[in-house]
Amino acid sequence: MIMYLVPGYLLLWIMGFMLSIKIDKDSNMIIKSIVISYILINVGNLLVGQNVLVSLISKIGVMASALIIGFIAAKIVLSGFFASILKRIGVSKSIHKNFFNDIVDLEYGLCVMVYLPNERMIYKGEIRKYEESDDPKNAFILLAGFVQYNYDGEVLMNCENEHNQRILLNTKDISRMELYYHPKSKRIL
Numbered sequence: 001m002i003m004y005l006v007p008g009y010l011l012l013w014i015m016g017f018m019l020s021i022k023i024d025k026d027s028n029m030i031i032k033s034i035v036i037s038y039i040l041i042n043v044g045n046l047l048v049g050q051n052v053l054v055s056l057i058s059k060i061g062v063m064a065s066a067l068i069i070g071f072i073a074a075k076i077v078l079s080g081f082f083a084s085i086l087k088r089i090g091v092s093k094s095i096h097k098n099f100f101n102d103i104v105d106l107e108y109g110l111c112v113m114v115y116l117p118n119e120r121m122i123y124k125g126e127i128r129k130y131e132e133s134d135d136p137k138n139a140f141i142l143l144a145g146f147v148q149y150n151y152d153g154e155v156l157m158n159c160e161n162e163h164n165q166r167i168l169l170n171t172k173d174i175s176r177m178e179l180y181y182h183p184k185s186k187r188i189l
Contacts (some may be wrong), residue, residue, distance in 0.1 A: 001053075001076075003037065003041065003059055003062070004034055004037045004038060004041070005030070005033050005034055005035040005037055006033075006037065006063060006066075007036065007040045007041070007062050007063050007065070007066035008032060008033035008034060008035065008036030008037035008038075008040065008066065009029070009033040009037075010066040010067050010070065011034065011036050011040070011066040011067070011069055011070035011073075012030070012032060012033060012036065012064055012070065013070070013072065014016060014066075014067050014070035014071050015070045015073055015074045015077075018070075018071065018074035018075070019074055019077065019078070019095065019096075020096070020097060020101065020132045021097065021100060027059045036066075036168060037066075039065055040062055040065060040069075041053065041062060044058070044061070044062050044065070048098065050092060051091055054147070056095075064107065073154040077095055078095075080186050090142075097132075098130075098132045098133070098139075100127075100130040100132075100139075100141070101132070102125055102187075103187060104130065104187075105181060105182065105186070105187045107185070107186070108181070108182035108184060108185045109126050109127070109182065109183065110126065110127045110179060110180070110185075110187075111124070111125070111126050111179075111181075112125065112127055112141075112143070112177050112178065112179055113177065113178035113180070114141075114143070114154030114177050115167060115174065115175050115177070116169070116173050116174060116175070116178050117175045119173070120150060120151045121148060121149070121150060121151075121156075122149040122150070123143055123146050123147070123148055123149075123150070123167060123169065124147045124149070125144060125145050125146030125147065125160075125167070126143065126144050126145050126146075127141055127142070127143060128142045128143065128144045128166065129141070130142070130144040137172050138170065138172045139170075139171045139173060140168050140169065140170055140171070141168075141169050141171060142166055142167070142168050143166065143167050143169065144163075144165070144166050144170075145159065145161070145162075145163075146159050146160070146165070146166075146167050147158050147159070147160055148167075149186065152178055
C-alpha cells in the first residue's frame, strides 16, 4: 500500500531539501520511508483512536504531518541551539556537507577578503550566495559591495556602493579567504 511509503518519503525529502542532502543517492530510502510511514500511521491511529487510512482526509493529514515534522526536525538540526548541544557533548563534526553552510552568517552577513594568486587580484565584499556543490574545490561564491585590488593594494574597481554590481568567483581559483564577522555574529567560534 502506497500510504506505507509516501509519508516517510515526504518527511525525508523535506529534511534532505532543507539540509542540502541528496536523498536520491541513499540506497536504503525505501526501507527508511516504510519505517517512518509505519510510525507516523501508528501514532496517527493512537491520536485519532481509529485507523487513519480509512478516509481521504486522514490520509492527507498523515502526509501533511510528515511534511511538517520533517520541516520542524530540519529547523531544529540547523538551529544554533542544536549546534550548542552537540558542542557541549563533544561532537565537533558538522552536519553540513558544504563548508560555506558552516561559516556564512545569514543573519548579519559575512564580509570576506578573497585572494586570487593566478590573477594577482584581491576582492573584498559581502558573500550574497554560494553554490552548494558536491565538489567544494570547484564551486562559486557571489560577492556584493565588492572592491577589487591588485596585490600592491591599489584599488582597481570600487563597487562598494553599487547595489547592481556583483562578482562571481570560482573557489578553485582562490588561495585564501579572510573572514570578517559582525561582532554579534553567532558564527564566531
